[in-house]
Amino acid sequence: MTARIALCAPDKLRGALDAPQAAAALAAGCRDAGWEALEHPLADGGEGTCDAIVRARGGRREPVSTTDALGRPRTAMLGVLPDDTCVVEGAEANGLMHIPRQRRDVMRASSAGIAPLVLRALDLGAPRIVVGLGGSATVDGGLGLLVGLGLRAYDGQGAPLAGRGEDVPRVRAIDPSGLDPRLRETDIVVAVDVDSPLAGPTGAAPVFGPQKGASPEQVRVLDEGLARLADLYGERARRPGAGAAGGLGAACFLLDAEPEPGALLVMRETGFHERLASAGLVLTAEGSVDAQSATGKTVARVAGAAYAAGVPCVVLGGRVDDDVDALYATGASAVLGVGRGAKPMRAALRASAGDLRSAARAVCTLRDA
Structure with missing residues (x-):
């Protein structure tokens, strides 16, 4: 396993970024911190x-x-x-x-x-x-x-x-x-x-x-x-x-x-597990992270796969509820909201590419500390 390679595997952030845009933003933040990044946009069987x-x-x-x-x-x-x-x-x-x-x-x-x-x-x-x-x-x-x-x-x-x-x-x-x-x-x-x-x-x-x-x-x-x-x-x-x-x-x-x-179907069809084998960190994201996120959504499946492979996984969301214990139980190492300061729900769900980039840079920098 190569320690400073981040696998950036988000779903879409509905109303803000599609999955490729989100993956690109996460990867840019990782590279800002001096990490290598693999962009791997995902979906859950719906749009994208x-x-x-x-x-x-x-x-x-x-x-x-x-x-x-x-x-x-x-x-x-x-x-x-x-x-x-x-x-x-x-x-x-x-x-x-x-x-x-x-x-x-x-x-x-x-x-x-x-x-x-x-x-x-x-x-x-x-x-x-x-x-x-x-x-x-x-x-x-x-x-x-x-x-x-x-x-x-x-x-x-x-x-x-x-x-x-x-x-x-x-x-x-x-x-x-x-x-x-x-x-x-x-x-x-x-x-x-x-x-x-x-x-x-x-x-x-x-x-x-x-x-x-x-x-x-x-x-x-x-x-x-x-x-x-x-x-x-x-x-x-x-x-x-x-x-x-x-x-x-x-x-x-x-x-x-x-x-x-x-x-799981999209992860298999896109070769997610093969790329996971070379990663030292996984970043995944969706627009709203809540208790439902643990019920088979992309971020939960990614966190579970990363945990099984012994790779830390950070879940990022435009909005993060207090009740995310079930998501930690799937294998997430951390669940974090992106952006600065308190925001109304609608604004939080429109997490920008800049917010994701900043969050990814912060996570990678912390991993290096």
């Missing part, structure tokens, strides 16, 4: 997943014409790696960040826009597809995605359904025989970070619906529909995590996808 894997693996990003969650034309990026593995980031198509708050409508929203990315991967002959689901704007049980891949869904009168949120309570039958046969020949790995079932009190609609604009009545109607959809999907849709991303987890399970925690 495709970019992180493509950058690390020397792949390319291919534009694909598709639609956003409300059916508006959009160009999304498909990651293509040197071994022909493709990376589908669902949020590239149906991400909540593409829909202004005042226009969010879970009943109109559909995951159909993800299908062209998957189909393009199949056209390219991908033997393996890595799928990130986080950040979706939908609660359609993945019906839109499946219809886009060839499944047929029908209402009680036998009329075909497009797969929008409003179709979930109406669906009474599905026919998967039209699914693209190439899917059966392709290994699919999907990032799943929750154990939520498709329906029920902890299901897709109650857990994810409100943050996507669903009213209490819409949550009730969607949950009833998702319970019926779970019966139609069958046993595979009853696996833990089926409710992930508004039910996209269930759709992926119907395609025989294998689940893996998002941050």
